[in-house]
Amino acid sequence: MEKEILKEPNYVEEILDLIRSDLSDGELLEKLEDYHENDIAGAIEKLTKEERLKVYRVLGEERISEIVAYLEDVDQYLKELDIKHVAKIIENMDSDDAVDVLEEMDDSTQEKLKSLLGEETSADIELIQSYDDNEIGSKITTNYIEIGNHLTVKQAMNELVAQAGEKDNISTIYVCDENDKFYGAIDLKDLIIARKYTDLEDLISTSYPYLNDHDIVSDSIEKIKDYAEDSLPVLNDEGKLIGIITAQDVVEVIDDEMGDDYAKLAGLTAEEDLKETTRESMKKRLPWLIALLFLGMFVSTVVGVFESVVAILPIVICFQSLILDMAGNVGTQSLAVTIRVLMDENLQTKEKFKLVIKEMRVGFANGLFLGSLAFVFIGLYVYFFKDNRMHYAFMISGCVGFSLMVAMVISSLVGTLVPMFFHKIKIDPAVASGPLITTVNDLVAVVTYYGLAWILLIQIMG
Numbered sequence: 001m002e003k004e005i006l007k008e009p010n011y012v013e014e015i016l017d018l019i020r021s022d023l024s025d026g027e028l029l030e031k032l033e034d035y036h037e038n039d040i041a042g043a044i045e046k047l048t049k050e051e052r053l054k055v056y057r058v059l060g061e062e063r064i065s066e067i068v069a070y071l072e073d074v075d076q077y078l079k080e081l082d083i084k085h086v087a088k089i090i091e092n093m094d095s096d097d098a099v100d101v102l103e104e105m106d107d108s109t110q111e112k113l114k115s116l117l118g119e120e121t122s123a124d125i126e127l128i129q130s131y132d133d134n135e136i137g138s139k140i141t142t143n144y145i146e147i148g149n150h151l152t153v154k155q156a157m158n159e160l161v162a163q164a165g166e167k168d169n170i171s172t173i174y175v176c177d178e179n180d181k182f183y184g185a186i187d188l189k190d191l192i193i194a195r196k197y198t199d200l201e202d203l204i205s206t207s208y209p210y211l212n213d214h215d216i217v218s219d220s221i222e223k224i225k226d227y228a229e230d231s232l233p234v235l236n237d238e239g240k241l242i243g244i245i246t247a248q249d250v251v252e253v254i255d256d257e258m259g260d261d262y263a264k265l266a267g268l269t270a271e272e273d274l275k276e277t278t279r280e281s282m283k284k285r286l287p288w289l290i291a292l293l294f295l296g297m298f299v300s301t302v303v304g305v306f307e308s309v310v311a312i313l314p315i316v317i318c319f320q321s322l323i324l325d326m327a328g329n330v331g332t333q334s335l336a337v338t339i340r341v342l343m344d345e346n347l348q349t350k351e352k353f354k355l356v357i358k359e360m361r362v363g364f365a366n367g368l369f370l371g372s373l374a375f376v377f378i379g380l381y382v383y384f385f386k387d388n389r390m391h392y393a394f395m396i397s398g399c400v401g402f403s404l405m406v407a408m409v410i411s412s413l414v415g416t417l418v419p420m421f422f423h424k425i426k427i428d429p430a431v432a433s434g435p436l437i438t439t440v441n442d443l444v445a446v447v448t449y450y451g452l453a454w455i456l457l458i459q460i461m462g
Helices: 011-019 025-032 037-044 049-068 074-078 083-091 095-103 107-116 119-129 153-164 188-193 217-227 247-265 278-305 307-312 314-342 349-385 390-424 429-460
Strands: 145-148 172-176 182-187 231-235 241-246
Touching: 011 025, 011 037, 011 049, 025 049, 037 049, 049 074, 049 083, 074 095, 083 095, 083 107, 095 107, 095 119, 119 241, 145 153, 153 188, 172 188, 172 241, 182 188, 182 231, 217 247, 241 247, 278 429, 307 314, 307 429, 314 349, 314 390, 314 429, 349 390, 390 429
Parallel strands: 145 172
Antiparallel strands: 172 182, 231 241
């Protein structure tokens, strides 16, 4: 008998079939309760406007508020609803998700919606929007449980139950003192199993890790990852708890940082998307391209200095791209490793020196191996296919191989030192190093190759 293969269920299609069926509103609501908000969001994006309005009516504002956070281009869907209904949906959302939704809307719509929101929701949104996008405070949520350190275990449990109706980040309970300053945290499991006569103080971790609201996001990622908690508290300058950053927020932060770094390594000032105009994309790309144009002219001028080498030994120009490409690849590898290491703000000078030595060692070992291969195969190529004497062929290949090794060692050094230099002077090494390394390594490779060709083949070998 053939084994039955378990097929992965297509929940979105199931939801679409339910919505388009003849079920009553009550029956449809009961069925949709079984599905995750992300799958319902996926179905909503495939419905017609009339079908979506039906779903909004059936599910109600509270459930829709949970689904909205998973929608792409949420603005286009909320426009289908009356602004008062949109305000109620935002009112029910987590503060950080509400901020994300509002920022997709135009300024006038934002102002109208804010005027319809409750005082507490408005205050939370204004707090998050008061921070720059690169600050931890802009990533917080106010969806957490907070209790006082003066409570008994029974009182703390009652407070947990009372707040859990509106808050769903309950795995960690945050504790504040009588001055409303952050005091510590309690693990939910410890509170549940505690006896009523247990002193609450015994359950509180008073040395619990935290972040400051003005900390830079990129500088905090390693700290967040090291503690590996479901959430971390965020404090203001007065030591008061203003919100938390959750594991989901951390994933989004890391994803954003990776996207930004990828853009920076490509020489862009920020990530681009499909909605941007040609003018906006040009503004992001042109600054570095203009700078690199002039650096490229300088490299071309340096190549011009070695015209006499090309005139005497025209064959050397055949292998120029080989040296340039390999030097560029090695420099980019060292750059990637160095930027990753520099994310650790506690890195000591001694460790940085070890990284430089290691990268040069790797560059030398790889260069020696690849240079040897180049010596053998280029020598045979020049001898058999260019009809040159063996002595001449292997002098050329020896120069190429030796140049390749030297260029790879120097490129490894450049790819390590350049980002370290920019990091030292407080310039983002990703945005500064990416485009620069390519041109600098071209310069290094050209000078190394033609310089050694001139010294070894013309001056020494004659």
